[in-house]
């Protein structure tokens with residue numbers, strides 16, 4: 001039995017989902033597509049995510065999949081020629097944090113130009129959807145806010161290559177990361193991916209504001225769970241660790257193993273998306289943080305996965321990735337108040353469920 005779905009059972013009208021064949025989009029379709037009059041997905045079946053550009057075998061029956069690219073005006077025009085969406089859920093994106101430093105143009109094209117192309121196509125079609133829903137990212141916060149022992153706070157910039165090379169992982173020895181929040185943390189991305197996600201937010205806010213329509217922005221933390229691509233080497237640390245432990249290998253830990261993230265299970269993310277989609281914001285724009293509200297070191301994550309598989313202890317390598325933030329987490333209280341939503345999955349339960357799914361895929 002799936003967990004209770006916030007947002008009632010009201011019909012959703014016509015829904016266009018860009019990138020809707022991916023991890024989050026295909027899980028969302030399973031929960032929501034049969035509530036829509038139409039659930040049209042525009043997805044280019046990116047080969048890095050979908051091996052051989054094959055659509056996922058278990059895509060919900062209600063999905064009307066159109067293969068096309070958000071950067072190509074004609075592909076968007078074709079869809080909007082016969083679909084007048086009430087809601088647009090914009091998921092299509094290049095999502096590699098580290099990859100975005102070496103393939104910046106690709107990230108800029110898909111995430112930034114793909115968003116402006118979507119909006120221009122709406123203009124050409126003479127149609128203003130009633131509600132846009134964007135999955136933004138914790139990456140817009142960069143290193144976020146840190147607090148010194150005397151209580152004063154600061155927002156550090158990025159850790160330079162030289163700093164990482166010297167193994168200086170933290171921003172001062174005594175300072176502590178403060179969980180990010182829309183209200184308390186000014187966005188300050190430190191990698192190209194994060195900058196493109198913030199650009200998406202700002203472009204959509206400008207366009208929807210000028211067209212008197214609504215916008216929901218959900219800033220997602222690190223999402224994990226079944227359906228996340230097992231072939232994409234650039235995203236999904238939980239899936240990557242799981243594959244190593246399944247093979248009986250010791251999981252390598254970057255930096256000193258004390259990097260922290262907020263790992264949020266896919267069902268909790270989909271519940272937040274369902275709630276946001278079903279209840280358009282009263283004040284035209286809403287921005288909300290979606291995470292588990294719990295901060296976990298990558299060492300603890302790795303030990304949990306290794307324990308499940310009786311794999312050897314993880315080991316610290318001292319390696320690092322340029323563009324990684326040291327800590328990321330969020331406070332979810334405001335989102336709970338706004339969306340009548342709260343995360344339900346513990347890391348232990350989510351990790352166990354993911355291992356069961358990976359076994360069905362790989363065995």
Ligand SMILES: NC(=O)c1ccc[n+]([C@@H]2O[C@H](COP(=O)([O-])OP(=O)(O)OC[C@H]3O[C@@H](n4cnc5c(N)ncnc54)[C@H](O)[C@@H]3O)[C@@H](O)[C@H]2O)c1
Pocket residue numbers: 018019020021022023024025042043044045046049050068069070071090091092093094095110114135136137138219220221222223224228229
């Ligand atoms: N998974 C996470 O941890 C996470 C965290 C924060 C934000 N997000 C955001 O959520 C959204 C969905 O992420 P996901 O985890 O489902 O990723 P995913 O890679 O599984 O899905 C993305 C989908 O977009 C499609 N796509 C890529 N480029 C496209 C293009 N040019 N035209 C049309 N379709 C294209 C891909 O084929 C894929 O099906 C993204 O916007 C991502 O930035 C994800």
